[in-house]
Amino acid sequence: MDPTMPPLDMSAYQPESMKAWLYSSTANGLEKNLHLDMCARAPPAPQGNEVLVRVLSAALNPVDYKFPEVGLPARMVIGMPATPGMDFCGRIVATGPHAKHFKEGQLVFGCPARPTQFGSLAEYIRIPADKIALVPDGVAVDHAAGVAVAGQTAYQSLEGRVKAGEKIAKQMGCHVTTTCSTRNMELCFRLGADEVIDYTAEPDLVAKLVQRKVVFDCILDHVGLPSALYYQGHHFLKEDGAFVQIGMSGLMTLTGRIGWPSFLGGGRRKYVVVMAKYNQRQLVQLGEWLAKGAIQVQLDSVYEFRDAGKAFEKLRSGRARGKIVVHVSDPDEQSMESLGIGL
Incomplete structure (x- = not known):
């Protein structure tokens, strides 16, 4: 210069x-x-x-x-x-x-x-x-x-809903159970899951969860399938818990879960649709966690x-x-x- x-x-x-x-x-x-x-x-x-x-x-x-x-x-x-x-x-x-x-x-x-x-x-x-x-x-x-997008969406889906992850959930003090196919089980454990359910090996994932009784504080649904996951959620989701919809297979998933009343077989737990609102505070926190290796x-x-x-x-x-x-x-x-x- x-x-x-x-x-x-x-x-x-x-x-x-x-x-x-x-x-x-x-x-x-x-x-x-x-x-x-x-x-x-x-x-x-x-x-x-x-x-x-x-x-x-x-x-x-x-x-x-x-x-x-x-x-x-x-x-x-x-x-x-x-x-x-x-x-x-x-x-x-x-x-x-x-x-x-x-x-x-x-x-x-x-x-x-x-x-x-x-x-x-x-x-x-x-x-x-x-x-x-x-x-x-x-x-x-x-x-x-x-x-930014995935990190803040995960952050907001959990913030205020857990009492204490996918590493973000772990960083916030959660015990994490997740579902995936056989080929992704090792990856989920490596990312921090405490328990992994192989849905390809389970003929009826919802039935398996029902057998566990009421144990979960929060359920995060990224897919929208199986449809019965929400409708039967009261069997394994605590009464004050929330079923959080992050992604979905189609618009019918959303309209069905919102519009089907519980007395006709609809869901009996709080249903929350997450529309992420991106903000700097959470970006800074995610960056700090990345730098520390707390998330990846x-x-x-x-x-x-x-x-x-x-x-x-x-x-x-x-x-x-x-x-x-x-x-x-x-x-x-x-x-x-x-x-x-x-x-």
């Missing part, structure tokens, strides 16, 4: 174009409509409490295709053409005038409050500063990229940017054993010098 030159105002840095995966339709599946644009329109300059981040890695979640595929209502909310993706880790390149707690060059992770027009499968993302947190020392970029991000696969379509295909297959990460920018390209800033 030339000492005779005045420092460049990095908060004014604003790219006009960027590389990005775009879609304008979700017919037959979002991933079938993705195309790579190397000169896509970059997000507008950060305003107020916003920051502009150059994305290093992005991680995929089912909401990335499920929400856009709702149809016209989603299209009206998101805007078209759009870039999918919420989870990310990257480096701040510009800040709005009120983003006082962050500065250019910092490595951050997070996610927007919902799918947006300028998602994380692009070179740049603009996001409110209260939806990001600093990446702690020692935490890998790919791991930080994969924690299990990576299923990592794709290069050109193969983002394949990453979505893997996501939709339902066979991923952990997070699916896409490398958006080469780490060597992330220096301020390469961005033309501060030279």
